[in-house]
Amino acid sequence: MDWKIRRLKMVEEQLKSRGIDDERVLKAMGKVKRHEFVEEAFKIQAYNDIALPIGYGQTISQPYTVAKMTCALMVEEGMKVLEIGTGSGYQAAVLAEMGAEVYSIERIQPLYFRALKVLNKLRYFNVKLRLGDGTLGWPEEAPFDRILITAGGPKVPEPLLDQLKVGGILIMPVGKKKREQNLIRIRKERGKIFEEDLGPVKFVDLIGVYGWEN
Ligand code: SAM
Numbered sequence: 001m002d003w004k005i006r007r008l009k010m011v012e013e014q015l016k017s018r019g020i021d022d023e024r025v026l027k028a029m030g031k032v033k034r035h036e037f038v039e040e041a042f043k044i045q046a047y048n049d050i051a052l053p054i055g056y057g058q059t060i061s062q063p064y065t066v067a068k069m070t071c072a073l074m075v076e077e078g079m080k081v082l083e084i085g086t087g088s089g090y091q092a093a094v095l096a097e098m099g100a101e102v103y104s105i106e107r108i109q110p111l112y113f114r115a116l117k118v119l120n121k122l123r124y125f126n127v128k129l130r131l132g133d134g135t136l137g138w139p140e141e142a143p144f145d146r147i148l149i150t151a152g153g154p155k156v157p158e159p160l161l162d163q164l165k166v167g168g169i170l171i172m173p174v175g176k177k178k179r180e181q182n183l184i185r186i187r188k189e190r191g192k193i194f195e196e197d198l199g200p201v202k203f204v205d206l207i208g209v210y211g212w213e214n
Contacts, residue, residue, distance in 0.1 A: 003035050006047040010063055014049050020067045028097035036118055037088035056108050058204055060088040072171050072185055072198055073146050075100050084134030085150035089115030092127045102127040103141050105134035135208035137163040152181040152203035157210030164188045173203040
């Protein structure tokens with residue numbers, strides 16, 4: 001199986017052809033071994049144009065969705081990025097590949113351990129993982145240049161807004177109904193929050209103190 005060929009085909013046919021034009025995002029997604037982040041039975045589908053199950057009712061997002069969110073985040077090398085919802089660890093690896101210093105939180109223990117293992121195996125040493133409720137953020141490491149929430153909640157958790165740097169960007173799927181959200185981009189300026197709607201998305205639930213109830 002030539003994974004590299006499949007991966008580069010994914011970049012051409014699913015990302016470039018749909019208007020993803022940030023070369024750094026395309027390069028990173030052309031490098032990260034997505035097939036390592038899914039279970040054996042799904043490896044063959046790893047570069048398909050779909051989200052895939054990762055167990056415990058959770059998913060690894062469709063490659064296009066990862067690309068769209070990563071572009072919207074406007075990450076630069078050396079930035080401190082907080083991700084909520086490590087899941088498989090794939091999105092964290094894409095951010096790490098772009099040179100970010102990544103902090104990622106997952107609430108489901110077996111997913112946390114699996115992501116820890118694969119990120120270590122692939123030598124992504126610029127990713128730090130934590131097990132817990134990501135809606136509370138990672139106060140000891142705040143403030144963050146960028147915050148990415150990869151699960152959908154009813155509103156942006158207050159602690160995450162507090163932990164975002166002035167001048168920082170936060171991306172989150174927000175919706176009053178479960179599994180129906182709009183991707184929201186927030187820019188924090190001195191004393192002001194600017195909000196943009198980047199269109200409809202469908203994410204699994206953000207569960208926690210500042211998310212949905214379990
Ligand atoms: N970014 C992941 C990837 O690259 O595989 C995909 C994330 S998946 C769509 C959403 C993840 O968010 C799930 O693994 C879920 O357990 C996690 N999650 C939901 N609520 C959370 C919370 N409060 N704190 C941390 N993780 C949470």
